[in-house]
Amino acid sequence: MSILHTVNKTGQPLALCLRAVSSGDSVLLIEDGVYALMPPDQRLSGLPDRCAVFIMDADARARGVPASVEAIDYDRFATLCTEHDQVLSWF
Numbered sequence: 001m002s003i004l005h006t007v008n009k010t011g012q013p014l015a016l017c018l019r020a021v022s023s024g025d026s027v028l029l030i031e032d033g034v035y036a037l038m039p040p041d042q043r044l045s046g047l048p049d050r051c052a053v054f055i056m057d058a059d060a061r062a063r064g065v066p067a068s069v070e071a072i073d074y075d076r077f078a079t080l081c082t083e084h085d086q087v088l089s090w091f
Contacts, residue, residue: 002026004084007033013090014043020088023048026080028072030056033090034065054080 002024005017008031021027027047029036034055036044044053057071072080081087 001085002083004028004080004087005090006030006087007036007090009033009091010035010041017088017090018043018046021047021051023050026052026054026084028054028056028077028080029059029069031059032063034060034063037065037068 005021005027007014007017007029014036053069054072055067055069057073060067060071
């Protein structure tokens with residue numbers, strides 16, 4: 001069973017997500033969660049194998065965060081929701 005984890009903040013929501021994520025899951029950084037890609041933040045480097053990471057393009061551009069992972073739009077977000085068995089939001 002694969003889970004799409006959406007994270008809208010760094011700090012505790014991101015830390016809790018990283019504890020729960022498993023191989024085959026995906027993580028989508030939205031809103032202020034996109035700051036997890038800003039250096040020197042290395043928390044995403046410890047993700048399990050086969051864990052995809054995405055960033056919401058509109059949120060990254062609004063906050064000036066360069067997309068070092070696949071940037072997606074809302075259509076792709078909807079597709080990801082249907083491709084996973086469950087969606088978990090971390091706020």
